[in-house]
Amino acid sequence: MENQEDTVWADEELFPTYKRWDVTFAKAEDTTITDTNGKTYQDFMAGIGVVNLGHSHPYVVQAVEKQLHEGWHASNFFHYNQQQEAAHLLTSHSCGDLVFFANSGAEANEAAIKLARKHTGRKKIISFVQSFHGRTFGSMAATGQTAVQEGFGPMPEGFVRLPFNDVSELEKAIDEDTAAVLIEMVQGEGGVRPADQAFVTAVEEKVKKSGGLLVCDEIQTGIGRTGTLFAHEQYEIEPDIITSAKGLGNGFPVGAMIGKQFLKESFGPGSHGTTFGGNPLAMAAVKATLQTLFEEKWIKAAAAKGERFLNELDQELRSLPVVKDVRGMGMMAGVELTESSAPVIKELRDKGMLVIGAGPNVIRMLPPLTMKEETLLEGVQDIKEALSSIQS
Ligand SMILES: Cc1ncc(COP(=O)(O)O)c(C=O)c1O
Known part of the structure; x- marks a missing residue:
């Protein structure tokens, strides 16, 4: 936990324009980010839709x-x-x-x-x-x-x-x-x-x-x-x-x-x-x-993987009481909830899966196009588990 103190100290001289998480970036490769405590995260947000080829390609x-x-x-x-x-x-x-x-x-x-x-x-x-x-x-x-x-x-x-x-x-x-x-x-x-x-x-x-x-x-x-x-x-x-x-x-x-x-x-x-x-x-x-x-034909791969990912999200999550809608296009997916998405996003992050919000009640996923299909499908199960405990 000592590194978290470092983070607070470091941010004292920055304008607080960003709502930062309690995580300090150390390094990133392909679809994995590692923090300064050595914890690893599967990156389903790609730096907000940026590292489409994965980190440090x-x-x-x-x-x-x-x-x-x-x-x-x-x-x-x-x-x-x-x-x-x-x-x-x-x-x-x-x-x-x-x-x-x-x-x-x-x-x-x-x-x-x-x-x-x-x-x-x-x-x-x-x-x-x-x-x-x-x-x-x-x-x-x-x-x-x-x-x-x-x-x-x-x-x-x-x-x-x-x-x-x-x-x-x-x-x-x-x-x-x-x-x-x-x-x-x-x-x-x-x-x-x-x-x-x-x-x-x-x-x-x-x-x-x-x-x-x-x-x-x-x-x-x-x-x-x-x-x-x-x-x-x-x-x-x-x-x-x-x-x-x-x-x-x-x-x-x-x-x-x-x-x-x-x-x-x-x-x-x-x-x-x-x-x-x-x-x-x-x-x-x-x-x-x-x-x-x-x-390397990543765009074609993204179309196929994105379709599979969205179908899986839809099949696994739509019937859950807290889920209002599942939508997206290719490797851009949103799960709209009947309540705030912030606690779920935090729970997933604590478990090592990075997703972001879009508006107050949507979980947004923008994984690198290079993410393996099995990792995408594991991510769906992680979200399902987090959402299944919520009664709505
Ligand atoms: C659709 C769209 N347009 C414009 C921007 C602004 O881009 P930037 O943050 O690089 O200025 C964003 C950033 O999120 C965006 O999603």
């Missing part, structure tokens, strides 16, 4: 290590071949043509919001209740959770948040001042809520007809998480802009905005930028992550 480590010895940063005055190569991996596997590299998900969304306004000359950004898009001013204003905005007002103008999966409200709101609709295919932070096919089809049709842009926030759902590189592929739509981050560098901080060719002139020299965006270390991580995902 050897190819990604090797690629970043090689780049470490060849220069970290020169600035975006230089052409970086690494940026072009990483961009090509994204554009050749998506409907996008051009990439802007940022350092996080919020920054990728910020770029998308700015580009949509600049290109259309319009103000209105439509997003949805319970969505999460980040904590910078634009991405925070788009986020459909009042708790995220509390105390930080005034929000920038022009942001409208509509009920999710509600076509009639959407029809009323889209007009000739709509710059973009920003949508998650599965609301992650908002409770693992997949969008309805009919709703997504309507969003695409209506926003494009109005002359606005369709922006898919694939920060949590992308990079193979749902069984395709990006989740919108499964809805058969073609966004004008896709935003990515989280799994993109398998844990190396990086974000990307991927857009259509027709948007090129609106993001000309001097219009937008960032000192660190697209630096060679981040690009080495992106290239190694994407190449590994594609060459």
Whole structure:
């Protein structure tokens, strides 16, 4: 227990922005995290949907290590071949043509919001209740959770948040001042809520007809998480802009905005930028992550394993009195309870299984795509055991 005292001491000089657990990270490999007491955890949350290839993936480590010895940063005055190569991996596997590299998900969304306004000359950004898009001013204003905005007002103008999966409200709101609709295919932070096919089809049709842009926030759902590189592929739509981050560098901080060719002139020299965006270390991580995902066919594996995992969760848990719903897409799963999920999440963590919440009563799982099927199925049994003791 002496190490826990160290943790408290260490945090005294940090802003307390995070609700931290009583666990101090020591190291991580593949799907296992070890704390400073030597206790090991099976990681069913992948650093909040980030280490899709597992922790310390050897190819990604090797690629970043090689780049470490060849220069970290020169600035975006230089052409970086690494940026072009990483961009090509994204554009050749998506409907996008051009990439802007940022350092996080919020920054990728910020770029998308700015580009949509600049290109259309319009103000209105439509997003949805319970969505999460980040904590910078634009991405925070788009986020459909009042708790995220509390105390930080005034929000920038022009942001409208509509009920999710509600076509009639959407029809009323889209007009000739709509710059973009920003949508998650599965609301992650908002409770693992997949969008309805009919709703997504309507969003695409209506926003494009109005002359606005369709922006898919694939920060949590992308990079193979749902069984395709990006989740919108499964809805058969073609966004004008896709935003990515989280799994993109398998844990190396990086974000990307991927857009259509027709948007090129609106993001000309001097219009937008960032000192660190697209630096060679981040690009080495992106290239190694994407190449590994594609060459080792992890996305296809995620689709198959995800289906099995979700079916098993459904079969084993749905009939329990405390379980209200089981839902998800690929390796993104949510179990909604009739009561707070926090005590269950803690109980599982104490037993060595890491899951997270999404809203007050959902247990969210975002395991590395590399997690073995037997480990996934053992996890289902652990959750079943924890939930079976609750009478509701
Ligand atoms: C859908 C979605 N968009 C945006 C973000 C913000 O990303 P970041 O925390 O990297 O700024 C997140 C983070 O959870 C997210 O899930």
